[in-house]
Amino acid sequence: MQKYYESDANLGDLANSRIAVIGYGSQGRGQALNLRDSGLDVIIGLRPGKSWENASKDGFEVFDVATASGMADVVMILLPDELQAGVYRAQIMPNLSEGNCVMFSHGFNIHYGQIVPPPTVDVIMVAPKGPGHMVRRVYTEGGGVPALIAVHQDATGKARQIALAYAKGIGATRAVVLETSFQEETETDLFGEQAVLCGGMTSLIQAGFETLVDAGYAPEMAYLEVLHECKLIIDLIYEGGFSKMRDSISNTAEFGDLTRGPRVIGPEAYAAMDEILTEIQNGEFTREWMLENQVNRPVYNALKRQGEEHMIESVGREVRGLMPQFRDLTD
Ligand SMILES: NC(=O)C1=CN([C@@H]2O[C@H](COP(=O)(O)OP(=O)(O)OC[C@H]3O[C@@H](n4cnc5c(N)ncnc54)[C@H](OP(=O)(O)O)[C@@H]3O)[C@@H](O)[C@H]2O)C=CC1
Ligand SMILES: CC[C@](O)(C(C)=O)C(=O)O
16 A cells, blocks of 8 residues: 655645635534645635634635635535535536646545546545544644545646645644545445444443443443443554553453453354445445435434433433543533
8 A cells, every 4th residue: 555654745736726625614624724734725615604603713714615616726525425415516516627626535425426526627535534623633733643545536647746735734644644545445434434433332332331231230330341441442452452452451351352352243243244334335325324314314313312312421421520531521
């Protein structure tokens, strides 16, 4: 896999370009602030509302999406994936000029054919591998969140240099930038967030919590054991892999980890993961998500409400309230 660092990228490749960041949410805000602090010319495209107020407060010039797109050489689309195609067709596409660059932080809309840009523009991806708030926080601390780049269309012959310059602008080359394809990024990202990082992890934690509470243990004990301590264990895995974590835990914990863990994630879990991956690869998940949005998200809203009402959430608020380090954090 091709890897890039600071010396492989040149901010000069974007020196004469105006970048319109469309959207000012998690990624939009983090990326726009970092790009501006890296000396690049950034404007914001939005609809009136909360994000518009936030971007103005942060000192950006904010325009409606059509105007910002028409003023820019590089248009980075950081709207929710499910809304991108509609906004692109109505407000971005009519304002693109030959030689412009259209960018994404997730390959979703290009890979699944929801957006098909004209052949006269570059189409690239710079996808930070972390939440937007961390993209900003780590940059201000002098580091960077790693990112993936991909080139879908290279109309100008400079698409890769532009992707690398942008990645440098948001701080990613301070960590590492890997080159991939829109397909690989989209499918692995969706799989990761569904099966492991978000879906798999919350389901695992909730199942552990329910098992302890149903067996009569105090909910506060269950919370500390299966949720709070997760972060401490994950920090060790993040720093040095499973080996560093296993060096740090007791021998008893390690024996239990090695012998009992595979019983929890047994053949049925592997089969479920295969099924989830297949639904991503054959477009079934994307069809479900896009149709869900067309009918105002009945399933999403019901499941989200059930999640918010689960006992683990109220117990969590209570237990975090007992610890000084959580007092300044808003839930
Ligand atoms: N969240 C993350 O950390 C990551 C996200 N990504 C990708 O980044 C992209 C952006 O995601 P994310 O940052 O989570 O998005 P958010 O939901 O955090 O932010 C979306 C932004 O788009 C604005 N917006 C929504 N609808 C419209 C509209 N019709 N016209 C104009 N502006 C609108 C919102 O403004 P308003 O206040 O008006 O609603 C908001 O500023 C996606 O492609 C996602 O897959 C990739 C890696 C990680
Ligand atoms: C894990 C969720 C994520 O894929 C991310 C922060 O990288 C997302 O799309 O938000």
